[in-house]
Amino acid sequence: MAGTITATTFAAKGRGLVRANCAMTCVAGAIAAAGIGTFFGRLVAIGYDPVAGGGATMTTTADILLTDAWTGAPIISDLDMGTARWERPTVAIVDAAGAAVTPATTAPNCNRDIFVAGPLNLAVANATTTDTGLVSFVFDGGN
Amino acid sequence: MAGTVVTTIVKQEGKARGIVRVGVALTCASGAVSAAHIGKYYGKLVGLVFEPTAGAGATMTSTADVLITDALTGASLIADLSFGTAHQDRPTMPIQDSDGTVVAAADTAVDTRRDVFVCGSINVAIANATTTDTGYLGLVFEEGVN
Numbered sequence: 001m002a003g004t005i006t007a008t009t010f011a012a013k014g015r016g017l018v019r020a021n022c023a024m025t026c027v028a029g030a031i032a033a034a035g036i037g038t039f040f041g042r043l044v045a046i047g048y049d050p051v052a053g054g055g056a057t058m059t060t061t062a063d064i065l066l067t068d069a070w071t072g073a074p075i076i077s078d079l080d081m082g083t084a085r086w087e088r089p090t091v092a093i094v095d096a097a098g099a100a101v102t103p104a105t106t107a108p109n110c111n112r113d114i115f116v117a118g119p120l121n122l123a124v125a126n127a128t129t130t131d132t133g134l135v136s137f138v139f140d141g142g143n
Numbered sequence: 144m145a146g147t148v149v150t151t152i153v154k155q156e157g158k159a160r161g162i163v164r165v166g167v168a169l170t171c172a173s174g175a176v177s178a179a180h181i182g183k184y185y186g187k188l189v190g191l192v193f194e195p196t197a198g199a200g201a202t203m204t205s206t207a208d209v210l211i212t213d214a215l216t217g218a219s220l221i222a223d224l225s226f227g228t229a230h231q232d233r234p235t236m237p238i239q240d241s242d243g244t245v246v247a248a249a250d251t252a253v254d255t256r257r258d259v260f261v262c263g264s265i266n267v268a269i270a271n272a273t274t275t276d277t278g279y280l281g282l283v284f285e286e287g288v289n
Contacts, residue, residue, distance in 0.1 A: 017185040018153070022149070044258075084218045136263075
């Protein structure tokens with residue numbers, strides 16, 4: 001007898017655009033992976049504010065790590081909290097065998113929007129002592 | 144024990160409005176307008192309309208900088224350094240990969256600009272105009288229909 005697979009389906013009613021404002025406070029220069037909520041859709045913007053909060057400014061050494069909570073898979077691994085800025089994140093595509101598609105004249109469109117579906121965790125590494133900051137994630141949850 | 148993350152969720156209250164245009168009448172003092180709140184918007188910024196001769200003051204020339212920022216973070220959304228002549232723009236921004244590195248446009252990377260999404264309060268400021276210049280700035284958002 002072969003093994004088994006148990007599939008559990010998760011879906012959400014579209015919420016339109018949703019923004020998660022994450023106020024971060026480091027201890028010993030880090031934050032362990034913490035749940036920031038459950039989101040469904042495209043991650044269409046990330047806003048960084050390294051001076052938010054009452055602690056020291058979160059500098060370019062600070063790493064922002066957004067992961068899928070169930071699997072621990074990295075979604076964003078930004079190694080530079082840096083200055084206040086607004087980004088439009090994408091991810092490199094892979095082929096049907098899971099191999100990264102290398103940009104070439106025959107493969108000219110190799111970055112696509114990042115989709116999430118489920119709970120997300122946020123962690124910070126390599127900050128300094130009790131740095132504080134704010135990072136915003138904007139999700140297009142559909143209609 | 145490691146640090147903490149406190150998350151606050153922000154989304155549009157009520158129904159999405161579809162296409163929304165906000166008209167911003169600008170009046171400079173000493174050639175500038177400090178960052179001013181123009182409202183809350185939730186969607187794609189799909190148009191910018193510039194009218195440098197609007198208002199009773201002097202024409203806002205190409206030296207005037209239009210600075211649109213996310214109010215909460217202070218992050219720059221648009222930094223247009225030439226108010227210039229009456230024109231309409233379709234703004235976009237460069238993409239980053241998942242480690243935050245800008246994807247450089249190349250023959251092999253041909254789709255490296257995407258729509259600018261906003262979600263929350265927006266500020267507008269003017270810099271490097273002249274004395275009491277006046278002008279009009281229109282921002283068009285596509286908010287979707289929920």
